[in-house]
Amino acid sequence: MNDKIVAPSVGEGENVTAGFRDAHPSPAQSVTISDVAEAAGVSRQTVSNVLNAPDRVRAETRERVTRAIADLGYHPNHMARSLRASSPRMIGCRILPVHAETVAAIQDRFLHALAEAGQECGHHVLLFTAADAAAESEWCTVLWRTGAVSGVVLYDITPDDPRPERLTAAGVPFTAFGRTAADTERYSWADVDNAAGTASAVDHLVAAGHRRIGFLGWPEGSSVGDARAHGWLMAMDRHGLLAGSHRLDIRGDDTTTSGTRLMKELLDRPGPPTAVVAATDTLAVGALHTVRDRGLEPGRDVAVVGFDDSPAAAALGLSSVRQPIEEVGRLVMAEVLRLTDRTLGPNGEPPAEPLHRLLAPELVVRASSAPPQGLIPAGVEARSLSR
Amino acid sequence: MNDKIVAPSVGEGENVTAGFRDAHPSPAQSVTISDVAEAAGVSRQTVSNVLNAPDRVRAETRERVTRAIADLGYHPNHMARSLRASSPRMIGCRILPVHAETVAAIQDRFLHALAEAGQECGHHVLLFTAADAAAESEWCTVLWRTGAVSGVVLYDITPDDPRPERLTAAGVPFTAFGRTAADTERYSWADVDNAAGTASAVDHLVAAGHRRIGFLGWPEGSSVGDARAHGWLMAMDRHGLLAGSHRLDIRGDDTTTSGTRLMKELLDRPGPPTAVVAATDTLAVGALHTVRDRGLEPGRDVAVVGFDDSPAAAALGLSSVRQPIEEVGRLVMAEVLRLTDRTLGPNGEPPAEPLHRLLAPELVVRASSAPPQGLIPAGVEARSLSR
DNA sequence: AGCCCTCGTATGAACGATAAAATCGTGGCT
DNA sequence: AGCCACGATTTTATCGTTCATACGAGGGCT
Incomplete structure (x- = not known):
């Protein structure tokens, strides 16, 4: 927050490759x-x-x-400065292995956003790995206690996640991307309004004339999946599209094959959907297969909307709900810095009431839910509705 | 290299959540x-x-x-220790925005591997962003000169990449994942043998009885794309499958729609392929669409093999060539640490001849290039051939 | 003229840790 | 008994920076 490091600028505009006749040869930190x-x-x-x-x-x-x-x-010298200021200007964040498909899809976007936001105010991101949430909590604590980071960022939070409580107990300043089911008042978080995302997809489809709108979701139990299902349900109800008819929603694993299968089932029901909202792009891609398999044209005959706006969505011309990860990154970074500043501040120690922020995602409309006037070339033109 | 940090272990086995009756309340680094x-x-x-x-x-x-x-x-205290030792135990690495589809697919895998490898010998990864290669070079230089990192890792190297030369000139210790077209002798790198990857795909298909094997690739000019095309060509030649017949290769953008279109063209040629090797999973996914569109069964009628073993490949049951990113991460991290140790070592300064290592990727066989005895359930069983 | 205040700069100490050298007690050797 | 070597511990100095304070010069004030 204090100083802005905009450009690195080595040696006052002097080109790096030119160098100073080997004025800075090998050892790290020669000139003091x-x-x-x-x-x-x-x-x-x-x-x-x-x-x-x-x-x-x-x-x-x-x-x-x-x-x-x-x-x-x-x-x-960064180290000397950090030592003196007892503030390393570093924020820790765990990087997950790529097991969980869904998470992995936005992990690099999030890390990039975080790094970029931090860099703008002179902070960097320290990466670490951990086997599970418990190990992550311990690493966070150790990193903080050793003074390697001034705070940490949590990510991929589950409803019953143990991390917020543990870090609070250990006194480690942190901010979460996502939130637990309970005790959300006690720590800082920013989250994407998943319900609003699927709701905006429904609104968009209704505006395009659809009435029978289905939903492909995850099995119940994940906070993200449930929120997306809930958004669909609320929006359908708001438009009066649930009355009298059976509900066109169905759940399954988050894989394309699952999406293909679920979509088949939906289309085989009496009174099949003319449009579906999928909880993830993965499911949506599977659904697209089914649509094409039946000789139907996505967007013209059956509309499909995904979630996450993955590269695959852009490539396939799939409409998708895009999470404002960049803004989440900025917010989360700003908040964790605010917390650490407050911690180091005067010992009056006003506990700095936590941030709670829900961000609306943005629907990116592509050919798979084409507007009336015709098909949009895939990936070329994309109209975005800010909720 | 010196000490191994296996587990964090806060307070000698004492549970973190328990705490010490607020013995370590708020300020970073209280107990010295x-x-x-x-x-x-x-x-x-x-x-x-x-x-x-x-x-x-x-x-x-x-x-x-x-x-x-x-x-x-x-x-x-990490900072104090680093200051004294003038070695921050940090390795810098740029994180790219997710523009380039292909690269983004393995970026998080690579960063994870890097972080994990570093952590095993007490080092962490410092993340930063940069607009382009020039800015990245400057950041690397600044980070190194300020003593924030003891070395950096380059990644996504292009044939005419300016970074190795600039960093060499600035004296920044680094190791690259990938290599440039020229001067590869002068710096340390580890790379995946892309040609061997496509070649092993061809070998696999030939062993399964295929003779007319096509190739879907990128436009010429990228080192990775060209290497993959070259591997296909060499392997085809080695098996004597190029003689007399026209070549079944074709190039286009790295998108699924492009893959769909290219595959159509190949299948419409006289003497169409019974199998194709794609330069990326993205292209392969597009090709699968075409195969299914024509009522053919991937694996039974037409075999398809992709490259990168992305999550999408696993989900779709697509055979794919998997890059040994984890091993690359280990190697690159070990090498950059070796270089930094050497730099800080006795001033005899034997320049430590650089590492050059080419790693063979591994073919993961799934249903899309099914073995004779029948279909393997997608994503359930996967046999892997080590080159 | 003497006083105080301000501005610009310099000195000492501290941040937390470790390498190198100094200290102290102990025991073996001749 | 005296000398030296040795193991265990303490003292001193240092890494590069910044905070708190001290110092000196100059000017306005009574």
């Missing part, structure tokens, strides 16, 4: 603040002031020091 | 080595020795100190 001070004929502290509080230094002196810094190619 | 020393009635250095050179300390004293460490929940 004292070297600069000596070169500029001032004391260490003055150099420090030039960097951290330029207004305290006379313009002439500042000029001289700045030149010495550029000449020597000086860069302040 | 001096506190432990005082509690144990010894000097700081003795505590340090207990941790770093236990054999120098009398057993009785060691015992006493160990207990004090456990009681106070002491963890050595």
Whole structure:
């Protein structure tokens, strides 16, 4: 939050490849603040002031020091700075193995968003791995206690996730992407409004004239899956499309083959859907197979909407609900930094009431739920409705 | 390399959630080595020795100190240690945005492998973002010069990539996953033998009785794409399957729609292929569409083999060539650590000749190129041939 | 003229840890 | 008995930076 590091700028605009006739040969950190001070004929502290509080230094002196810094190619040592400030300017985040398909799909987007948001205010992301939630909690605690990170970010939260409680108990500052079923008041989180996502998909389909709108979902029990199912249900009810007719929803594993099978079942029912909302792109891709298998044209005959806006969705021209991961990343990073600043702040220690933020996802419309006037070329043009 | 951190182990087996009656409340790094020393009635250095050179300390004293460490929940400060050792125990790696479909598919696998490999020898991965290769080079240089990382890992290398040269010029220790077209002798890299991957796919198909084997590839110009095409070509030639007949290869964009279209063209040729090798899973998925569209059964009528073993491949029962990313991660991490150790070592400075390692990928056989005896249930059983 | 205040710069200490050297007691050897 | 070697521990110095304070010069004020 304090200083913004916009561009790296090595050696004051000097090109990296040019170098300074091997002025910075091999050892990490050769030129120190004292070297600069000596070169500029001032004391260490003055150099420090030039960097951290330029207004305290006379313009002439500042000029001289700045030149010495550029000449020597000086860069302040991160470790020394962190040690002194007892703030490593690092945020920890676990990276999951790619077992869980669904999660993996947005993991790199999230990490990228997090890294980018952090970098804008001079912080970096430290990656670590852990076998399970318990091990992750321990690593977070260790990393924090060793001063390697000033806080951590949790991610892929399940309804009964043990991590928030453990980290709270250990005193580790953290912010979660997602939230548990209970005790959500006690810690900071940002989450995507999954229900609103499927609801907006329903709204879109209703606006396009559909009445019999199905839903392909996960088995009950996951917070994300249930929320998406709930959004569909509420929206259908709101439009008065549940009355009198049987519900066109069905559940199964999150695989394309499962999606194919579930879609077949739905289409074989009496009064089959003219459109379906899928809880994931994976299921939606499976559903598309079935549609094409039956000689139907997605978008024209049967509309399909997925969830997550994965690369596959873009490639296949599949309409999909896109999670605002970039914004989540920004929010989560900002929040965890706020928490750590507060922790280190004056010892009055006002516990800094936590952030709770629900973000609306955005429907990206493509050919699979084509608007009336005709097909949109896949991946070329995409209209987005901000909920 | 020096010490192995196997498990975090907070407070000597004590459960994290239990805590020590708020013995470690809020501020990062409250209990220092001096506190432990005082509690144990010894000097700081003795505590340090207990941790770093236990054999120098009398057993009785060691015992006493160990207990004090456990009681106070002491963890050595990472920053202080790094400052003193002038080695941050951090390796930098850029995380790419998810534009490029192909790359994104394995990015998280690679980062996970890297983080895991690093963690096993007490190092962590520092994530950063950059707009392009030039900005990445600058960030690497800055991170290294500020002492935030002891080395960096490059990734997604293109044939004319400027990064190796720039980092070499700046003196930043690095290892690359992938390699450029020229000057590969001058820096350390590990790469996947893409040609061997497609070749093994061809071998597998030939063994299953196929003779007319097609290839779906990227437009020429990318090192990865060209290598995969080359592998197909060489293997076909080796089996004598190129003579007299026209070549069944075709190129196009790396999208599923492109794969669908290319496959159609191949199947419409006189003497159509009975099997195809695709340069990516994306293309392969598109090809599967076409096969099914024509009422053919993948694996029985037309075999399809993809590349990358993406989650989609597993879900669809698509045979695919799997890159040994985990091993690449281990190798790359080990190498960059070796380089940094050498750099910091005795000033005799033997430049440590670089590592060059080509790894063979592994073919994962699934239903889409089913073995003679019948179909394998998708994703359930998968036989793997190690090249 | 003497005082105080401000501005610019310099000095000492500290952040938490470890390498190297100094200290202290103990025992073996001649 | 005296010397030296040795094991165990402490002391000192250092990594590179920044905080708190001290210092000196200059100017406005009474």
